[in-house]
Amino acid sequence: MHPINWTEFSEIVVPELSSDRPTDFIPWDLKRREALGRISDLIQFARTTSEFYCNRFRNVPEALLGEQDLAAVPFSSSSDLQVEVPPRGLLTGDPTQSLVFTSGGSSGEPKIVYWTAEELWTNVAYHGKGYAMAGINPGSVVGTFGVPGYLTSEFTVYLGLMRTGSLIVPIGMNNDPERLLRYVTMFHVNTLLVMPSDLMPLLGYLDEKNLELDIPHLVYGGERLFSSTKEYLRKRLHVWRFNSTFQSIDVGTIGFQCEHCTEAQYHIHDTLQYIECVNEQGSWAADGEIGELVITNLHRRLLPVIRYKTGDLIRRLPESCPCGITNPRIELLGRRQEAIKLAGELFRLDDFGVPASRFTGLTGEFQITLEKDRAMDRLRITFEAAGATSRSIRSSQIIVDYLLESVPKLRDLVAARVMHPVVVDIVNREAMLRSPSSGKIIRVNDLRE
Ligand SMILES: [Zn+2]
Structure with missing residues (x-):
């Protein structure tokens, strides 16, 4: 395996929490052109260093000159990660100073992914941006639940939160509601960063003991928030602000919400991810047409993510958003296999x-x-x-x-x-x-x- 020259790829823009807006105002056309250049480099790099991509990109031109060239680059998907576990053939170098995670997934075999420490730090910066855009700030006291698991990337949530200036209360397990409630009240938690279904044992306990709890802000991820769950949380925990972030350990952080995004709408972290919306025939979906989210991570090199079919169904939204940010917008509609x-x-x-x-x-x-x-x-x-x-x-x-x-x-x-x-x-x-x-x-x- 070849050693990786990281400096070659280190010029990615890492978002700052408050001052990143100017980069968001760069017209998408310019960003798209720059992204194409990056993808072109990435493809060259991947096929000269990884066995898998050497075969996969055999017929791809040396340089992508336009978007049509990109359309001819073969897709990849979770099944490519599962041919060999762990997926050594996809690696572009030795996995030193790296981490392995599994994205258990709610269906099928777990996938293993590799990240270098440096790639993870960059991704964490985007996590932090997403949390900050979701309204987590130095005034927030953020309680997070989370069940410990194998090869879990759960801790990156804390690393991302550390960039927001908030007080972080890592409550941990969610199956002891009494203790959970004790810590929530002890530290005056005003924000919960959770998967909605993790809240259910606590809500059941509150009902059973006839107790009241006020949590004004809920930031969720990992699953959909159904409208009835939202209503229930509004009533039971007096949540008045709901936000979410869109991230996945397979491909990295994907999207964030501005104040104009409704439940399943996100702006894309477009200095990190290049997105495509692809229809059943494998070509780009027309405006407003539903398609699958295909992602190219512009930063990851150890285990490249190139035209990766995420299995998420999306619709592109008009690019102009009342917030002024020019990052592309999508609406997430569910899982493809759903x-x-x-x-x-x-x-x-x-x-x-x-x-x-x-x-x-x-x-x-x-x-x-x-x-x-x-x-x-x-x-x-x-x-x-x-x-x-x-x-x-x-x-x-x-x-x-x-x-x-x-x-x-x-x-x-x-x-x-x-x-x-x-x-x-x-x-x-x-x-x-x-x-x-x-x-x-x-x-x-x-x-x-
Ligand atoms: Zn917006």
Whole structure:
């Protein structure tokens, strides 16, 4: 393996928290041209140093002269990371002064990724920017939960937070709500940086003991915040400001929110990531068309991320944002594989989750179980009850009716008796199947054989 000359690639702009705005005002066209140059260098570097990219980029021209040349560069995806575990063939040098992480993922085999220490520091700066843009500042007392795991990059959250000037309260485990509440009150935590589902044990405890807690600001990541969960948090913890950041350890930090971004909208950290929105045919999606987010990380060299298909479905938003920042904007619509085939028809998981998330007695979390019974599909949807309020829903039949009304294709299949009637259960979190490593609810439990 070749040694890496880091100085060659060290001219990346690391964002400053308060003074980074001027770089954000550089017109996107100029940034795009500069990014193309960087990608061109990256491809040259990768194919001369990594076995994998040497083969993959065999037919790619020496230099990318325009965007059309980029369109001819082959995609990569998580399966490339899984051919060999760990993915040594993708490395461009010896992994000295480096870190390994796994992005467990809610589906399939875990992936292993390598970062050099220097790459991670740069990424952390973008983390920090995202948190600062989300409103975390020296006045914030930030409580974070998080379950320790294997090969986890969780600590980079703290490193990013350290750039915001806030007081950081790393509470750690989320399964001892009594102790958790004690630290939240002891340090007057006013901001929580959490995955929404990690909050559920605490909320259950507050309900059970009839206790009140005020947390004005919630910054979340790692999963979607359903509108019913949001309503519930507003009511139960008196949260009035919600923000999120968009990051992944596979590709690095991706997006941040300005004050004009709604729930699933993000500006892209475009000095770090070059994004493309690609349709089913593998070409660029038209304006407003839904496509898959494809990322090239402009900074990482040890394990290059080049035209990597993230599996996230997005839509490009118009580039001008009222905030004035010219970083491209996207709306995140869900995961690509968040679709299931039922009685031969394709459904997006949102078809089932979103309509039913309107009911106030539910947290918005749901799980799909697919069964075969006498050769016919049965769809069972399990919704998580929101604390004590679950009593307000008297019958799961109301939800079934609502679903059938809002998803006509499903209603037709049931009416045509090509599948069994839909079954809805309302349960506590404990009754739902969860990933042993991340604690996240496993969205689809397909028992069909
Ligand atoms: Zn904006």
